[in-house]
Amino acid sequence: MNLWLILAVNSIALGGLLFLLASGFSLIFGLMRIPNLMHGSFFMLGAYLGVSFLRLGAGFWPAAILAGLALAGTGAVIERLLLRRLTGKPQAQVLLTLGMALIVADLCLMLWGGDPIEVQTPAGLTGVVPVFSVVFPTYRLVVVVIAVAIAVALWLMLERTRLGAMIRAGVDDPQMARVIGIRVSRLFSIVFSLGAGLAGLGGFIGGPILSVYPGLDQDMLPLALIIVILGGTGSLAGALVGSFVIGFLYNFGQALFPDLAYVILFVPLLAVLVIRPQGLLGKLAP
Amino acid sequence: MTPALEVRDLHKVFGGLTVTNGVSLSVAAGERRLLIGPNGAGKTTLFNLITGDLRPTGGRILLFGTDITALAGRRRAHLGLARTYQIITLFPNETLRHNVMLALLGILPRRWNPLRRFDRDPALLAAAETVLDQVGLAHLALRQVRETAYGEQRRVEIALALAQRPRVLLLDEPFAGLSAQERRDVAALIGAIPPAMTVVMIEHDMDAALDLADRITLLDFGLVVVEGTRAEVVADARTRAVYLGG
Amino acid sequence: MKPLAIAAGLAALAALPLWMPGGSYDVNIASQVMIWAVFALGLNVLVGYAGLVSLGQAGLFGFACYVAAWLVAAGTAQWIAAIAAIGFTLVLSAVFAVLALRGTGISFLMITLTLGEIVWGIAQRWVSLTGGDNGISVSTRPAPFGISLDTATPFFYATFAMFVVMLGLVWRFVHSPLGVALRGTRDQPRRMGALGYNVWLIRFLGFLVSGFAAAVAGLFFFYYNEFASPYVLSLTTSAEVVLMVIAGGAATLLGPIVGAALVLGMQDVVSSYVAHWNLMLGAIFVAIILFMPEGLVPGLARLARRPGAAPAAPRPGAFGRTPS
The missing domain is CATH 3.40.50.300 (P-loop containing nucleotide triphosphate hydrolases)
Known part of the structure; x- marks a missing residue:
């Protein structure tokens, strides 16, 4: 298989992982109007916890689910106990998530050490499957399938359920949502918890692809930021498209311009900021 | 005309x-x-x-x-052109004098000066005194806006607009x-x-x-x-x- | 602050190498505190006076550090490297400002964060230019007027001179018409426009003042370490300096200085016991935001005025209000 196809396959898989990261980030941003600077930490913490579950004897998929649930719980606790005390002070909330990110990074270093941890691809998924004329590593294909399944589930939840309708109302206009009797604070807990859980799940199932290492959080957070600014806050479709676009840009950038791959990612972002400052960020500007 | x-x-x-x-x-x-x-x-x-x-x-x-x-x-x-606001739109943490001085400075070139002392400008201080006197608040010149009564704040609103001449x-x-x-x-x-x-x-x-x-x-x-x-x-x-x- | 108290404080600081018990170790810490204090004083122009929280300030600080390191490593004369570092950082500040000032509040915070990450990314990944994680190492400090700054005490006095000049400049600025106007744009941007002020340009100039302080501090940070590494550009560094500002007290002049001393002092103490400084940094951060958002200096001043008094009307802290 030639280099370009391998790159494309990897880009698609990375895009799936990024969607798990960015969809929650986007919903949190859209609803609570703050960028959650510990979202990368959720991703990394999920990966490390999953590794520990594996070591305790759990299978790969149970470990993934447990990691997701553990992070959902963590997210709920942080929202309830900390963020809620700062309601109405968005800048303080952002700084709080930044402080928490520093804490999580150091805790992970203390508990899991400084060496990267390789996560074994689950048995039975180590091979390749042919998709059309492309040979696709099975595990990467599974990651993409999971991401798409979660995208569909999230979409159904947002479009078809009462909870989803309330979240959409909150994203559109929190004041109005309050006026029509939606308990926005409860929505905040749910969405923050959901976002943390998805990021934690993504972190662990990304393990066999990205491995787990200190600094994973700082590598992922900017990607989530870029995707959401590109795709629009609170927009699931935007997060999905943005994730795959960034997945491609990242992998191809790394292959073609290794020194500048990281910077190339920010080019579309700068373009958005310069050309359409009101378009995507305008809604956020108070 | x-x-x-x-x-x-x-x-x-x-x-x-x-x-x-x-x-x-x-x-x-x-x-x-x-x-x-x-x-x-x-x-x-x-x-x-x-x-x-x-x-x-x-x-x-x-x-x-x-x-x-x-x-x-x-x-x-x-x-x-100057205006006042229906909802009080003052600088709550500044004194009344500073509020009026900001309004006076708004149309003066020296508003750009980054080094001169703002509150050591005799001409500006005197002008602020005059405006505050005009709205009957000279005695509160050194009080912060947030520590004044609502009725007084309404008059500061007018004072700022008047200060713009x-x-x-x-x-x-x-x-x-x-x-x-x-x-x-x-x-x-x-x-x-x-x-x-x-x-x-x-x-x-x-x-x-x-x-x-x-x-x-x-x-x-x-x-x-x-x-x-x-x-x-x-x-x-x-x-x-x-x-x-x- | 009374001029007498300021003079006494500066005199005590100047005499510090004479009475510090720990010798050159303590003197070096004092130099570092002054460098970070200048960085924080500059950021405070944005956070405290303009009401704009920048999370990309390390990008400017570190950029000055790198420009100076790169030029000195390439054999450029120290004074040219110094001027270039400050000059180029001012240009970068202007670029940051033009992009970031498309928003206020959270948008501003996010754009500055992103810009800081870009600069960090370049430093870390563009290995051929920046040495990547290894950074750029140089083993000479400048020797102004033929005086070597290689030992702690001369370096301390050079830093002290810089600190006094920068403190004076920032003090003049915040008490100038432009500085007061900047505060006005924090509290009532709309009224400022109606009064005839160019709100955008005032914020832009405030950003440049802030960037200038970051550049000077970054330059001295490079002199101190004789080294530039991606860490100085990282989000952690930006977070650290924001913490200094809000811990000490935003919108006060003493606050960032106290904050710098507090954070560095704690870092020094903690690092000698445990390796996990970031954990402490994060914990202090969270505690300050939750329990003392106004910062130490205003908090203690309030207690001194009226012991036991509850906080009166809310003060415009680092994030008491979002500019609208």
Whole structure:
């Protein structure tokens, strides 16, 4: 298989992982109007916890689910106990998530050490499957399938359920949502918890692809930021498209311009900021 | 003679909602004009369009014959336009003196000076003293705005606008929320504004405002319904229709 | 602050190498505190006076550090490297400002964060230019007027001179018409426009003042370490300096200085016991935001005025209000 196809396959898989990261980030941003600077930490913490579950004897998929649930719980606790005390002070909330990110990074270093941890691809998924004329590593294909399944589930939840309708109302206009009797604070807990859980799940199932290492959080957070600014806050479709676009840009950038791959990612972002400052960020500007 | 302020066929549409629907006004130099109308008639929107806080969808605004429609709000201030706000819009953590000094500095070139001491400028201090005296608050010069009473803050609103030495002054509900005594004080203050200054005032309180006005304009649904002297407007059947829903 | 108290404080600081018990170790810490204090004083112009929280300030600080390191390593004369570092950082500040000032509040915070990450990314990944994680190492400090700054005490006095000049400049600025106008744009941007001020340009100039302080501090940070590494550009560094500002007290002049001393002092103490400084940093951060958002200096001043008094009307802290 030639280099370009391998790159494309990897880009698609990375895009799936990024969607798990960015969809929650986007919903949190859209609803609570703050960028959650510990979202990368959720991703990394999920990966490390999953590794520990594996070591305790759990299978790969149970470990993934447990990691997701553990992070959902963590997210709920942080929202309830900390963020809620700062309601109405968005800048303080952002700084709080930044402080928490520093804490999580150091805790992970203390508990899991400084060496990267390789996560074994689950048995039975180590091979390749042919998709059309492309040979696709099975595990990467599974990651993409999971991401798409979660995208569909999230979409159904947002479009078809009462909870989803309330979240959409909150994203559109929190004041109005309050006026029509939606308990926005409860929505905040749910969405923050959901976002943390998805990021934690993504972190662990990304393990066999990205491995787990200190600094994973700082590598992922900017990607989530870029995707959401590109795709629009609170927009699931935007997060999905943005994730795959960034997945491609990242992998191809790394292959073609290794020194500048990281910077190339920010080019579309700068373009958005310069050309359409009101378009995507305008809604956020108070 | 060129009118001090002229508005020609002004439109403003928010989304699909037309808030200003072809307002035309002409205020003569030195005139006291009262703008009345029910809530939502578009009075404050009109002020925001005149000062440049909002951009009109259509129409033109002229200040002493100069077209200011496309000018930034701050440039309009330099051409002699000043306003007060219906909702107190002061610098809460600064003293009254500093509030007025900021207003005085706004049109002076030395507002850009990054090294001179702001509060060691004798000319500026004296001017601030004069303005505060004019609104009867000189004794509170060193008090922070957030530590003053609401009635006093209403007068600081006017003080800031007066400090700009405007040629046209827009007052947005200067009596809002005041007691009877405070209303008399503010009415006296507005009555003492030099005759050369043109004043346009939005006010619901007819008792306090009517005596101050030369002419009255009644707005409703973003349109001028009636305009004339006090007697003409009060006598007009359309005025009663607007206010009594008849 | 009374001029007498300031003079006494500066005199005590100047005499510090004479009485510090720990010798050159303590003197070096004092130099570092002054460098970070200048960085924080500059950031405070944005956070405290303009009400704009920048999370990309390390990008400017570190950029000055790198420019100076790169030029000195390439054999450029020290004074040219110094001027270039400050000059180029001012240009970068202007670029940051133009992009970031498309928003206020959270948008501003996010754009500055992103810009800081870009600069960090370049430093870390563009290995051929920046040495990547290894950074750029140089083993000479400048010797102004032939005086070597290689030992702790001369370096301390050079830093002290810089600190006094920068403190004076920032003090003049915040008390100048432009500085007071900047505060005005924090509290009532709309009214400032109606009063004839160019709100955008005032914020832009405030950003440049802030960037200038970051550049000077970054330059001295490079002199101190004789080294530039991606860490100085990282989000952690930006977070650290924001913490200094809000811990000490935003919108006060003493606050960032106290904050710098507090954070560095704690870092020094903590690092000698445990390796996990970031954990402490994060914990202090969270505690300050939750329990003392106004910062130490205003908090203690309030207690001194009226012991036991509850906080009166809310003060404009680092994030008491979002500019609208």
